[in-house]
Amino acid sequence: MSVKILMVCLGNICRSPLAEGILTSKLPKHGFFVDSAGTGTWHVGNAPDTRSIATAKRNGIDISHQRGKHFKPSFFKEYDYIYVMDINNYQDVLQMAKTETDKQKVRLILDEVFPGENLDVPDPYHGVQLNFDQVFDMLDEACESIAKKLLKKQS
Ligand code: 4NP
Secondary structure (H helix, E strand, O other): OOEEEEEEEOOOOOHHHHHHHHHHHHOOOOOEEEEEEEOOOOOOOOOOOHHHHHHHHHOOOOOOOOOOOEOOOOHHHHOOEEEEOOHHHHHHHHOOOOOHHHHHOEEEHHHHOOOOOOOOOOOOOOOOHHHHHHHHHHHHHHHHHHHHHHHHHHO
């Protein structure tokens, strides 16, 4: 059975598609399934933001096939780990949790790099390409740490 990891942001077109693409690139295909979703519904069915696609492509990752999904409470059962990009996502997702096990699956993704500091991955939607590149670097570091941890657990 695969370990299933979900990346969550607000729109599911800027940050979480990048996180999905980056973590996927760091894990073997067999044994892991990485996906992403948004707490908002505006971009359901849409491809990622062109600026996220561009920043990923420059780093050798293709995220253009991804399509926006809305976070559903059933995802708590489906996924083993749920990484959220900021404190608003954290609160929105946690509100839908029914059990302590559900709650414990949810983590702020930058806690992987800066434990306990409650740092947000800033939303680049209203920003410029540079902001997307900065988000890529933050997520790359966090996903490196997540991948190492997951691979160690499996060995
Ligand atoms: P994301 O960025 O949460 O990183 O995908 C956003 C994209 C779109 C919107 C908000 C945030 N929006 O309001 O449409």
